[in-house]
Amino acid sequence: MSGPRATLRLQFHSDFTLDDAVPLVDYFADLGISHLYASPLLTARPGSRHGYDVIDPTRINPELGGEDALRRLVAALRKRGMGLILDIVSNHMAVGGAGNPWWLDVLEWGRRSPYAAFFDIQWNSPDPLLAGQLLVPFLRSDYGEVLQAGEIPLRFDAQAGVFYASHHEHRFPIGPPSYDELLRASNHPALRELAAQFAALAEEGGYRRAAELKARLSRLAVQPAVRTAIEALLAAYDARQPEGFARLHALFEQQFYRLASWRTAADDINWRRFFDINELGGLRVERPRVFEATHAKIFQLFEEGLIDGLRIDHIDGLADPRGYCRRLRRRLERLGRGRYWPIYVEKILGQGEELHGDWLVDGTTGYEFMNQVSLLQHDPDGEGPLRVLWHSLGGRPGEFLEEVRQARRLVLTGTLAGDFESAAQALLQVARGDLMTRDITFGQIRRALLELIVHFPVYRTYIGACGRPAQDEPFFRQALEGARASLDEADWPLLAHLDRWLGGKPWRRLPPGPRRKAHRYACVRFQQVTAPAAAKAVEDTAFYRSGVLLSRNDVGFDSQCFAAPPEDFHAACLRRRERFPDSLLASATHDHKRGEDSRARLAVLSERAVWYGERLQRWLLLAQPLRRSHGDDPAPLPVDELMLYQTLLGSWPPDLAPDDEAGMRAYAGRLRQWQEKALREAKLNSAWSAPNAPYEAACRAFLDDLLENPVGARLREEIAAAAAAIAPAGALNSLAQTLLRMTVPGVPDLYQGNEFWDFSLVDPDNRRPVDFAARRQALAQGREPAELIGHWRDGRVKQALVARTLALRARCPALFAAGDYLPLEVVGEQRARLLAFARRHAGQWALVLAPRLASDLLDEAGRPAIEPARWTDTRVLLPEIPALRGVLSGETVPRGKSELLVGEALATFPVGLFYGA
Incomplete structure (x- = not known):
């Protein structure tokens, strides 16, 4: 199988399993996808919606259908000549809860556990309360309070023959050497006899003998008298009674962990987490034994031919990313026996930063392309006015x-x-x-x-x-x-x-x-x-916190930079072709802050900064009756209100009327989720660690009035009208962004469902169910892209653009995978409003025309199409080319033509792709 030509990311979970993807394979193939790109498939915490909280890396998640379902999906892919790229989590595992056997073993045995070296734990903490212990910050409140309330009860699992404590979903094993104390206090002779044998487990070799003793205890527990004795023993450790409180606390003090409030983690944590998430523990994957144990199932899947590439999540969390990637490459080379499998890393690159070339990977997951195309679509003239507007009205730094x-x-x-x-x-x-x-x-x-x-x-x-x-x-x-x-x-x-x-x-x-x-x-x-x-x-x-223009705030973006000229975009493409020609190109991901088409629409405000400022001033006046009081301040505060208006402008569905009660109700539900997350992430007026319930309630009431109640009708109508006014220019930006992603050097990556418009908000909104039936039906109709421009609001025109372009990539894979990238000069009155380039390989040519900053060129018809006359004398200077025909329209370019009038080339479709050989 050849390498990826175009990938499509799918988010798997219990409501969208591997088997659910099988009947969609034909659709993906017809769309032009060569490889599905799956979210993590290893066994995650029950109910996980993303798969990054792995608890067992040795099995395919049964909630997704297990390994049998994976084989069924791969079989369907192979029938269409397609492959599967898998997202894996090398940096961390889910901890806490009751499902990760490696973590539970570490709690039970401390440094004696064979898995103690798997996790990034600092056993020699300077804190005397953590001498040789692991901080376990999973209690809802302070340890003493929770203990006294009886919320960490001692329990016995008769089937496994083990004692443990629990707190909500969390399980805290009691170390087997401590069973000596427990069983000696029993009134049953068989339990007291077993106690001394458990005490001996504290000696060398006790870890291996523990399983046998637990099995004996389990067999004893079948006897009613023994079970009654164990229940009496547990009652003696009831922390709601003074004696039980003292006993249970003393028992916990003997363990290899220290139970603590979740709030202690920020200051006292002695093991590495994924960011600040207590439920995700860092792995020492740089150690060979850990590397092999956590990757064994992945390597088996490669060896059996079930997967065809890897995406490595959060590569920067590893102790040695270079060493890890090189080890992974060598391992795959041995497994492949001459076959090459691509490796992509999730890496956010700063301004001027490039992926290191000696990692032996094929590129990144494409965040930098999102940033590059976004910079291209922002007007630098709007930066100053928008920064002043934000600072003056929002009170935050510009x-x-x-x-x-x-x-x-x-x-x-x-x-x-x-x-x-x-x-x-x-x-x-x-x-x-x-x-x-x-x-x-x-x-x-x-x-x-x-x-x-x-x-x-x-x-x-x-x-x-x-x-x-x-x-x-x-x-x-x-x-x-x-x-x-x-x-x-x-x-x-x-x-x-x-x-x-x-x-x-x-x-x-x-x-x-x-x-x-x-x-x-x-x-x-x-x-x-x-x-x-x-x-x-x-x-x-x-x-x-910063709302100068939200289209410049997304994962992988350098938001300090507002805009960049076409020359910078061309330079980035040339550099990518030279260093990482197979890097993924994304414009939407499961982590984005707002959908790719929301960003494209909001970018239009950079061209219409004065227009936007005038409306914003009016909306602030109209919103006065909607605001609540929160102490001496209004709610929402200006920073939160202004961000809400931008979010509405960017995400307002093209077909949603402000008087559509059902539609507005559904839309408001999505915005409430976004609002809660936005307020807490900002950490200005609320936070996840200390939610400000009264302020959040006031902001939610403001949103409800704005979107659903009569008091907000006037403001609602004006915002809807403003969104509609910039929507055509936003759609034109979207079509240009889509075309560029599929034609510049690199491998285009499509996020699930985004072949239609994507006006999603931050997760979980961007992981909502996808209506694939509508998408299949639209593709089957095979309508011409130019014909669909008149119905652009339903998103089918974007799908047609994707399908036509990917079909060309499938017919001419070498042209896009290995072809030269030739920036073309644009001259004439509107030269700054067009990006043009050609791809060339072995006599094959593709010519790409993508409008930019073209809001002023659109007429009042409300379509994302520019009338030919508005391009005036703008033209593209061409190298010596063969005759080209339009892939998206009926226009042609005669052989030997030295320049191309843009108005003629884009007469029937707003972006241009021409091919010839």
Whole structure:
């Protein structure tokens, strides 16, 4: 099977299983997809809607149909010559709950568990309450309160012969050596006799003998008298009684974990999480044994020919991304015996950052393309007015970078404080290990490290034994300069030490021993805190605080940059073709903040900033009767109200009338979900850790009045009219974005259902069920794209564009996979409003024309199509080409033509794709 030509991402869960995808395979093939790209399929926490919370990496999730269903899906794909790319989670597993046997074994046995080395745990914590223990922050409130309320009862599983405690969905195993105390207190002789044998498990080899003793206890428990004795024993540990409280607390103190409130995690956590999520524990996949155990099922699937490529989630969370990717590549090469399987990494690239070429991967999952096409579609002239408008009305900084730095300080001293302290402690050990730096204080290190991370321009560096790669050096320098500007002069010398300790001086030059180990450990801890700090500060905070223009706030975007010229887009395409020609190209993902067509529509506001500002001022006046009071302030506050208006403008369905009660009710339900998440992620007036219920209720009431009640009718109608006014230009942007994704160097990736318009909001809204029946029916009709422009609101025109373009890619795979990328010069009055390029390979040619910033060229007909006369004398200068015919329209380009009038080329369809050989 050939490599991916076009992929389509599917989100699997219990309501959309592997078997549910089987009857859709023919549709995907007819659409032009070569490979399905599946969300994680390994066994996740029951009820998972995304699959990233894996609890058993050795099995295909039974909720998705299990391995048999996977085989059925692959068989259907093979019949159509298609492949399957699988998303895997190497960085973490779901912990807590009662379903992860590896995690439960660590709780039961501590460092004696064979799985203790699987998780990234710091067993030697400086906290005396965590001496050799694992912090388990899953209690709803403070430990003493929850214990006294009887909410961590001691239980017995007769079938397994084990004691455990529970709290809601969480299970906390009691270590078998502690059974000695429990059983000795029993009034049954058989249990007391067994107690001494359990006590012996504390000795070497006890782990192996424990299973036999548990089985004996299980057999004993079948006897009614024994069961009665065990029930009496459990009653003696009822923490609602003073004696039971003391006994149960004493029992917990003997365990390899310390039960604690969920709030303690931010400061006291002694194991690495995925960002700040207590239920996701970091894995030490850099260790060969862990690598093999967590990937065994994946390798089996490759060996059996069931999967054809991998997408690696959150590569920046790993201790050594380069080493991991190279090990994975070597393993696949051995399995493939000459066959090549692509590997893609989920990597967010900062401004000026490129994926390292020595990782032996095929590229990223395409966030950077989302950013590049977005920059192309924003008018730089709108930046200044929109920043002023946002700052004056919302009261927040106009500069996105200022929001980011505020947010970084917030998360580093809040939800990620424990991770930050761990990195600082690691650096303190480095300082203490050198006679010349042992007087450096912990406070000095903390201050300098905080400012370094606050000013870090990328997610992380990739320090190895040879130090920082040259490719990373400019970003580290930038962070050092930013930190120097923020620190007092007295702390400047610390920056020189951090520069040296964090990869400036290779640790391999140090003699083997504690000092080398300390340097390496500090570098790993540093890099594993900068990545989550960036993600939490940017994606999960600043994106919800800065509303200059929400179309520039999405995963992988450099939101400090507002717009970029066509030359930058061309340069990025040329660079991608040179370095990663098979990289994925995405414009929507399961993680995006708003749908690809919402962003395309909101981008139009950059062209109409004055128009938008005038309407916004009017809406703020019309909204006065809808606002509530929250203390001395209105609710919603301006920052939240302004973001709501932009969200409505971007996501308003094209066919939704403001007086459609049922439609407005459904739409309002989606907006309520978005609003709650937006308020809490911003952490300004509410938060996930401390929801501000009265403020949220007032904001929800405002939204309800605006969208559903008579008091908001006037404002509702005006917002709907404004959304309708920019919708045609937004649709034109969408068609251009879609065409570019499928024709520039790289592999186009389609997100489920987005062959129709995508006006989704942040998850879970962007993971709603897809009406594939409507999509299949529309594709089967085979209508001409030009014909569908008149019915553009239903989204079929976008699907026709996708199908026609992917059909050309299927007929001429080498043209798009290996063809030259030739930027073409545009001249004439509207030259700035068109991007043009050609693809060339072995005598085959494709010519692509994509309008940009074309809002002013649209007429009042309300269609995303530009009248030919409005292009005036604008033309594209052509190289020597063969005769070309339109793939999306009936227009042709004669052989040898030196220039092409844009008005003629786009006379019947608003974007152009021409092919010839």
